[in-house]
Amino acid sequence: MKILVCISNVPDTTSKINFIENDTKFDKQGVQFVINPNDEFGLTRAIWFKEQQGATVDVMHVGRSDADPTLRKALAIGADKALRIDTDATDGFVVANQIANFVKENPYDLIIAGRESIDYNGGMVPGMMASVLGYAFVNTCVGLKIDGKEAVAVREMDGGSETLKTQLPLIIGAQKGLVEETDLKIPNMRGIMQARQKPFEVIAAKDINANTTVSKFEKPEPKAHVKLIAADDLDQLIDLLQNEAKVL
Amino acid sequence: MSILVLTESENGKLKKNAFEVVSYAKALANHQNTTVTALAINCDEPGELGNFGADKVLNTTLTFPYFDALIYSEIATQAVKQEGSNLVIISSSANAKYMAGILAAKLDAGYVSNVVDLPVFGAHTTVKRMAFSNKAFSHTTLHANMNVLGLSTNAFGAAENQVNAQVIEFQPNIPDQTMTQIDVSQTTGKASIADADIVVSAGRGLKGPENWGIIEEMAEVLGAATACSKPVSDMGWRPHSEHVGQTGKPVATNLYFAIGISGAIQHLAGINASKIKVVINTDPEAPFFKAADYGIVGDAFDVVPRLTEKLKALQIGSV
Numbered sequence A: 001m002k003i004l005v006c007i008s009n010v011p012d013t014t015s016k017i018n019f020i021e022n023d024t025k026f027d028k029q030g031v032q033f034v035i036n037p038n039d040e041f042g043l044t045r046a047i048w049f050k051e052q053q054g055a056t057v058d059v060m061h062v063g064r065s066d067a068d069p070t071l072r073k074a075l076a077i078g079a080d081k082a083l084r085i086d087t088d089a090t091d092g093f094v095v096a097n098q099i100a101n102f103v104k105e106n107p108y109d110l111i112i113a114g115r116e117s118i119d120y121n122g123g124m125v126p127g128m129m130a131s132v133l134g135y136a137f138v139n140t141c142v143g144l145k146i147d148g149k150e151a152v153a154v155r156e157m158d159g160g161s162e163t164l165k166t167q168l169p170l171i172i173g174a175q176k177g178l179v180e181e182t183d184l185k186i187p188n189m190r191g192i193m194q195a196r197q198k199p200f201e202v203i204a205a206k207d208i209n210a211n212t213t214v215s216k217f218e219k220p221e222p223k224a225h226v227k228l229i230a231a232d233d234l235d236q237l238i239d240l241l242q243n244e245a246k247v248l
Numbered sequence B: 001m002s003i004l005v006l007t008e009s010e011n012g013k014l015k016k017n018a019f020e021v022v023s024y025a026k027a028l029a030n031h032q033n034t035t036v037t038a039l040a041i042n043c044d045e046p047g048e049l050g051n052f053g054a055d056k057v058l059n060t061t062l063t064f065p066y067f068d069a070l071i072y073s074e075i076a077t078q079a080v081k082q083e084g085s086n087l088v089i090i091s092s093s094a095n096a097k098y099m100a101g102i103l104a105a106k107l108d109a110g111y112v113s114n115v116v117d118l119p120v121f122g123a124h125t126t127v128k129r130m131a132f133s134n135k136a137f138s139h140t141t142l143h144a145n146m147n148v149l150g151l152s153t154n155a156f157g158a159a160e161n162q163v164n165a166q167v168i169e170f171q172p173n174i175p176d177q178t179m180t181q182i183d184v185s186q187t188t189g190k191a192s193i194a195d196a197d198i199v200v201s202a203g204r205g206l207k208g209p210e211n212w213g214i215i216e217e218m219a220e221v222l223g224a225a226t227a228c229s230k231p232v233s234d235m236g237w238r239p240h241s242e243h244v245g246q247t248g249k250p251v252a253t254n255l256y257f258a259i260g261i262s263g264a265i266q267h268l269a270g271i272n273a274s275k276i277k278v279v280i281n282t283d284p285e286a287p288f289f290k291a292a293d294y295g296i297v298g299d300a301f302d303v304v305p306r307l308t309e310k311l312k313a314l315q316i317g318s319v
């Protein structure tokens, strides 16, 4: 089985978000970049497929060389090959189409992307790729079994979950539940050494124009001070929720 | 050039977010001097969409009763073509996000998710959306001729706007299903985090799963959904589906109670889009007090049962 895991390179979850150049650019200063958490769950699941039923696992990023350390980390965790399409990931449309163009010539049985990235939060890349490639697609995927060409996937819905049966090739939008937090692999020394020997291909991008661009970022208004209510005056809380906040 | 809105229903009943997307589309249509066409699939009362401003409803009934993202996006594509729309509005539900990417690709459209306001029209149209997991907004410029906007839950609200909706039976060509549902488990009788107006969320401060009774009871009295912090679901005290935050479910509810939750940056990122936040915590230094609107410094095991008793008297969950 050939698996491709799409990796978004995102600010660590503890990052303070600031903008520069008139609020048009994200301030990367002092920010640590990591594998997008949803992609990390997907990568771990892919490595389990490799360990349990045999598979090759490639990781793919659309972007510039500043993401290379993140891709190397994915190799150290256990991916076999890293691919980077060298262009700016302006929007999800560009990312999805760049990857889909590559996949048209280099087909995979299973493509794993994250449900969404924690920086752009677009949530469109996996579905768009599936549509362009004509692959089956299961989003918010919290369970996946593959037997031959048949896949059984569990999808989390707003008020429950469903199990879907379909055929490979398949794309999933991964999230926590596909594997658990405690299953995530931290690269060890051996993995890091091996990663240096693994293939890392930089691929020229096709000409694709973005459908959307970010013109400006804005930080939310600082919050007004919390109103403290005495623990023995719960009537006041109810009164405020009813008459001030008007939410009860 | 009608604006096309995709509405959702569950067991034949329109969902709250259906009224929200139609209200949003109506406000937009008024501005653009055009009309609103709503697509309703497997819906018992499509005419209700007229109460919120739908001028026309395309009504379709399918032979299978569940959501199928590939089929639904195909139906939506045919509806867009028939209506000659260049703008599609959908919600931010799990189903809407499931089909949005597929739909955008089919229509060769720009897709903007998590939209929190009406677009600003000009030489370039821009839309305000949430990014960086609710830590910031981005103003996104649309370049394509066809666009899909995903409206963030509770960002706009439903606004009654009585129109006599013309309901038309819509008969699209339905392709064969490539995916089949073989099992479904629905948490029945309980509000889901995505749909609830109120969410009662608790963290490690509750000390153990055996203590969740007071949280469940408070939620029931409020007709609220229950949620939890990440460590609580990691330790198996509560199901994963209740984990909220940056790496869990996003919460954009009207009222969010955080009980025994410290307010780590990753937790806040996921729940910040909620309108009013109430924190109950023994530690006055807990970071959540900086993010909350109302706070009680107190022990959950003392405060929550007393609060529940008082809330019972309001009879909120029963209305």
Ligand SMILES: Cc1cc2nc3c(=O)[nH]c(=O)nc-3n(C[C@H](O)[C@H](O)[C@H](O)COP(=O)(O)OP(=O)(O)OC[C@H]3O[C@@H](n4cnc5c(N)ncnc54)[C@H](O)[C@@H]3O)c2cc1C
Pocket: A013, A037, B202, B203, B204, B205, B206, B228, B229, B230, B231, B232, B243, B244, B245, B246, B247, B248, B259, B260, B261, B262, B263, B264, B265, B266, B267, B270, B280, B281, B282, B283, B286, B298, B299, B300, B301
């Ligand atoms: C990559 C990454 C992603 C993460 N994503 C998420 C996420 O999506 N969601 C999330 O929630 N977390 C996330 N976290 C974890 C986050 O950093 C915090 O560890 C977590 O939110 C803390 O959970 P908590 O508030 O329940 O527990 P604690 O931090 O242990 O806080 C417990 C709180 O309960 C209070 N308390 C104790 N006893 C009582 C009592 N009797 N009554 C009232 N209050 C009491 C304490 O004062 C304390 O403030 C993530 C972390 C990482 C590294």
Ligand SMILES: Nc1ncnc2c1ncn2[C@@H]1O[C@H](COP(=O)(O)O)[C@@H](O)[C@H]1O
Pocket: A006, A007, A008, A009, A036, A038, A039, A060, A061, A062, A063, A089, A092, A095, A112, A113, A114, A115, A116, A117, A118, A120, A121, A122, A123, A124, A125, A126
């Ligand atoms: N620049 C990128 N390169 C590779 N994959 C990406 C990139 N951006 C997003 N993705 C994938 O698409 C998923 C959803 O991202 P987004 O649409 O930004 O929310 C991510 O979890 C990744 O798996």
